[in-house]
Amino acid sequence: MKIRLTSLLTFTQPYPLSRSEAVVEPIHQALSEKSLLPSEHLMDLGYVTAGHLVSSQENYEVELIGPVRSDPSWQTKHHPKFASSNFQIDWEKQVAICPRGHTSQTWSEKTDKKGQSVINIRFSQSNCGVCASRSRCTRAKTEPRGLTIHTQKEHTALQNRREVQNTPQFLKTYNQRAGIEGTISQGVRRSALRQSRYLGLAKTHLQHIFMAAGLNLCRLDAWLNGVPLATTRYSRFMTLKPKTS
Ligand code: SF4
Known part of the structure; x- marks a missing residue:
């Protein structure tokens, strides 16, 4: 199960x-x-x-x-064909192949600012320097195109998730988060959840437990008395928006 x-x-x-x-x-x-x-x-x-x-x-x-x-790069926004997801990666040979079919020149494993292992890939000056797509692929004045990607398992997991995360099946499962978001919202509005009244994690944790117990009692009371669930609330600005049929 x-x-x-x-x-x-x-x-x-x-x-x-x-x-x-x-x-x-x-x-x-x-x-x-x-x-x-x-x-x-x-x-x-x-x-x-x-x-x-x-x-x-x-x-x-x-x-x-x-x-x-999503990939925040300017290529993804303006020239998606040249986004890093459109470079083929050959993990065994440790090379990348760009959308114009050229093979990368260097492949080096490094650690980024967050302490995570990443791979820096660089293409050759001889290919990028004369490439007709250069302005859509890189903003470097003279340097060739570079790529920074995750290690193989992480790169694959990331690409797979980006592919499925907008499918109806994924969204249907993910929509179950609406329940906890409603609970958090109730905690913020009824119990000032965002602010701790005490110093220290131990007391704050105890405060959260009391809040959760209190919210459970409120919900039990609402359920026993047939209080309907709240509908989605909109800001005043949003309510001014013309309704579309
Ligand atoms: S600029 Fe370099 S990496 Fe980009 S498409 Fe051209 S040859 Fe390939």
Whole structure:
């Protein structure tokens, strides 16, 4: 039986990853220690990285379900044919082949600012210098095109996720996050969840437990008294928008 988990947690320790990215491993570690690991974990956009897609599966047998960020490069926006996803990667030979069919010249493994292993690829000056597509492929004045990609497992996981994350089937599964988003919203509006009234993680954690217990009682009361679920709320600005049929 598949067990799904939806979560939105905060963590205050400094990490080289962004704060939301950095909580994924501690969440899974904590769940593992309590034998509460789910088989699927629905996470928000800011939490899912290529590294997490691989490490969650390998270390905890947890499938992360959530969208990854789209490629932010200017090529993706203006000349998608020259985005890094359109370069073929030959992992065995350690070369990339560009959309014009040229093979890369150098391939070097490095560590990026976040401490993650990446691969820097560079094409040759002799090909890029005279390429008719140069202005659509690189903005470097004289240098050839360079690429930075994840290691093989992460690169593959990232590409696969980008391909499926807008399909109806994926969205149907991911829509189950709506439940936890509603819960967080209720916590923020009814219990001022965003602010801790105490100093220190231990007291803040206790505050969160009391809040959760209180919200459960509110929900039980609403359910017993037949209070209908709230509908989606829109800002005043949004309500001015003309309705389309
Ligand atoms: S600029 Fe270089 S990498 Fe880009 S398409 Fe031309 S030859 Fe290939």
